[in-house]
Amino acid sequence: MLQSNNKINEYIDSVCGQIRWKKSHIYIAKELENHIIDQKNAFVSEGLGEDAAMEKAIIEMGDPIGVGSELDRVHKPKIEWSIIWITGIALILGLVIQFIVTKGTGSIIARSIAYSILGIAVMIIAYLTDYTTIGKNSKILFFGFLVIVLGISLFSPRYHGQVFYTKFVLLLYPTIYTGIIYSMRNNGYLGLVLCGVFMAISYIVLLPFVMYSTYALYSLLSLILITISIIKGWFNVDKIRGLLLIYVPIAIAVIMTLLNNTYLLSRLTNAFNPLLDPTGAGFMSNLARQILYNSNFFGEGAGSFSGTMLPGINTDFILTYLIHRFGWISLIVVIAVLALLIIRSFKLCLKQSSILGSLVSLSAVLTISAQIIIYVGYNLSFHLIAPLTLPLISYGGVGTIINMLLIGIMLSVFKWENLVNDNVLVSSDKRFLTFNDGKLIIDFKS
DSSP states (O other), X not given: OHHHHHHHHHHHHHHHTTOSOGGGHHHHHHHHHHHHHHHHHHHHHTTOOHHHXXXXXXXXXXXXXXXXXXXXXXXXXXXXXXXXXXXXHHHHHHHHHHHHHTTSOHHHHHHHHHHHHHHHHHHHHHHXXXXXXXXXXXXXXXXXXXXXXXXXXXXXXEETTEEHHHHHHGGGHHHHHHHHHHHHGGGHHHHHHHHHHHHHHHHHHHGGGSOHHHHHHHHHHHHHHHHHHHHHTTTOSOHHHHHHHHHHHHHHHHHHHHHTOHHHHHHHHHHHOGGGSTTTTTHHHHHHHHHHHTOOSSSOOSSOXXXXXXXXXXXXXXXXXXXXXXXHHHHHHHHHHHHHHHHXXXXXXXXXXXXXXXHHHHXXXXXXXXXXXXXXXXXXXXXXXXXXXXXXXXXXXXXXXXXXXHHHHHHHHHXXXXXXXXXXXXXXXXXXXXXXXXXXXXXXXX
């Protein structure tokens, strides 16, 4: 058996020696090993001895130099240029819009360009990083992320009851949380319960520093990822029971929170009917409605518009201003560019063969999509959740950098495409010392 293993390892080493993409070796080696063993077992079933079957199986694989050279041509880091081009168009469109909205204010444009360049650098770094770390070190990353967010929250200034930078950094929470979902997926119902426990831990740690609506947004995105995992069968549980196990406690918690918090209930009702409090909570929403009502499909709308009417027109109300200034066609153009990015990203997410790749890429595109939906809704007078940013378009340093980081993580997933194997990820995360069936096993390769 030892001699057979050595022969397999020698063959695999010869093949991998021809493949320049070093990070692909672990996955290719596992596939080759499985194929050789399967072929060997087939020969054994035909009556050959173990050694003879192994020799024949390896010969059947072909010349290792030739096989390795062919695999080298196939397995190369993939750059998803479509996402890069759309991202570049969105960044340029954002700079043009900010120039128009701020009337060419030099300092704002200069900072926007600097943020875009820094965001591109962060995207490249994320692309070059191995995203499978999220699955291999899920708990370390989760608690490490909470510690970092807690540190930022303790030492950063507060604005309107929440820490300004925390709500942007938390855009990474759903992606970090995918590691927990991935690591718990083989534990069945217990895994679902533990996913809820980790979410509850983050709730206890983070809620003092963010508003309910902000935490609700990130929790909703994480809940969507769990729901997809259950429906896809990744938890190996009955789908109906699994969904009930998750949604019943959450529904009870939401109802109890609304019943015991009159502010949240009032904000919810005013979002759907701002006329209930036209001079208070519904004032900004009614003002936005009036501006939109007086807008045209093409060209400038009736009435006047200034930053004193809707403050933050280069941050929170860019779309409302554009609709008033250029007509509804401007909204269509902006949405078309962002929709192209989201649709293309979703299509690439669905192509991923690994569970981890699917979860990580989906978490990134869902986070970007949620920001767009909330921002557009807010600018169209639906003021339930205050917008964070319009990704790649509106002014903002931290928001731009975090969203570029999310795009870089997606590109890292797409780079690996169908190469990543979930079984290899699990088996590669071995301990140096393990006990199995009363035996102490020392794995020097780990």
